[in-house]
Amino acid sequence: MLSFVAILIDGVVYASWLFVIGIGLTLIYGVMNILNVAHGSLYALGAYSAAWLIGQYFLLDYPAAASYLLILIAAVAIGVIFGFIIERGLLRFMYDRDEVVMVLVTYAVFLILEDVMKLTWGVESYMPYQPRYLLGNISIMGLPFVVYDLCLVLLALVVGISVWLGLNRTRPGKLLIAVIYDRELALTIGINVGRVFTITFVIGSILGALGGGFTAPLISVSPGIGIEIIVLAFAVVVIGGLGSIEGAAVGALIVGFGRAAAVHLLPQAELFVVFGVMTLVLLIRPHGLFGRAVLRKI
Numbered sequence: 001m002l003s004f005v006a007i008l009i010d011g012v013v014y015a016s017w018l019f020v021i022g023i024g025l026t027l028i029y030g031v032m033n034i035l036n037v038a039h040g041s042l043y044a045l046g047a048y049s050a051a052w053l054i055g056q057y058f059l060l061d062y063p064a065a066a067s068y069l070l071i072l073i074a075a076v077a078i079g080v081i082f083g084f085i086i087e088r089g090l091l092r093f094m095y096d097r098d099e100v101v102m103v104l105v106t107y108a109v110f111l112i113l114e115d116v117m118k119l120t121w122g123v124e125s126y127m128p129y130q131p132r133y134l135l136g137n138i139s140i141m142g143l144p145f146v147v148y149d150l151c152l153v154l155l156a157l158v159v160g161i162s163v164w165l166g167l168n169r170t171r172p173g174k175l176l177i178a179v180i181y182d183r184e185l186a187l188t189i190g191i192n193v194g195r196v197f198t199i200t201f202v203i204g205s206i207l208g209a210l211g212g213g214f215t216a217p218l219i220s221v222s223p224g225i226g227i228e229i230i231v232l233a234f235a236v237v238v239i240g241g242l243g244s245i246e247g248a249a250v251g252a253l254i255v256g257f258g259r260a261a262a263v264h265l266l267p268q269a270e271l272f273v274v275f276g277v278m279t280l281v282l283l284i285r286p287h288g289l290f291g292r293a294v295l296r297k298i
Helices: 001-033 039-056 064-091 099-121 129-135 148-169 171-181 183-188 193-218 225-240 247-265 267-284
Strands: 137-140 143-148
Touching: 001 143, 001 148, 001 171, 001 193, 001 225, 001 247, 039 064, 039 099, 039 148, 039 193, 039 225, 064 129, 064 193, 099 193, 099 225, 129 148, 137 148, 143 148, 148 171, 148 193, 148 247, 171 183, 171 193, 183 193, 193 225, 225 247, 225 267, 247 267
Parallel strands: none
Antiparallel strands: 137 143
16 A cells, blocks of 8 residues: 555656646647657756756855745746847747657757757756755655655646637637637738747746756756656657647656656666557557647648
8 A cells, every 4th residue: 555655656746847848848749740869858858957056156145945946937937038149049030840850850859959958957867856855745544754755746736727828718729729720811811920939939948947947956966867768758749649738747747657657666677667668559549649630731
């Protein structure tokens, strides 16, 4: 019973930060039809900036609780700055190209940003542990858990509900949905598709950086974390269906529970379980659980 509780809670926590990252990736794909490999670097930039700022902040005699606001500010700043630069400076010249070309372009951006991070923060690891232990621990059925980890579940709920309400209950969200379903028709009725693309990419970048910033206190922030997370994020959105917010949530839960079960019961099969589940889902549902088949122009 204790193992079940541990798997359940660890799985939900792991799924929560995967969802925050995955929802940004699937939002960009749904609107812009771009499989953004550079999303992993935006996650890493959010983690590095938050880790560095936290380290500098705790050297000063400021209120410790404000460090959570610092993480949020760092993530938003990284998402806005780099998201805008990447979309306006590069991607807008590549629209209507083949999807494979866009993958290669974003992969090139990923490699460039990896070197930028090494030049900026070096190759040493950062461990901004202070925000995680500031909230203390809690006991659930005799098992100790860090309260900060459980707060990530709340973060995922806030992000998921906000994005869903923004898409389905606001005028800009409905315009965005129009672009998703028919870009050419959206242009004919006067929607500024270029502006929609820019805003969407910036929001997706903020979500990626947000996932990195709030994950930083849980991990050792070091070179290569972007590679690991983009592979897992791809697994999440592929399982759920590219472009589907509901699919990102379900995919994150499947990956989270699968990984947690493997870590507790069969650690050597951790990655195998994640990609084994993804393969099984694609064999049954080639477009993912919530994906839809679309017509392609040839």
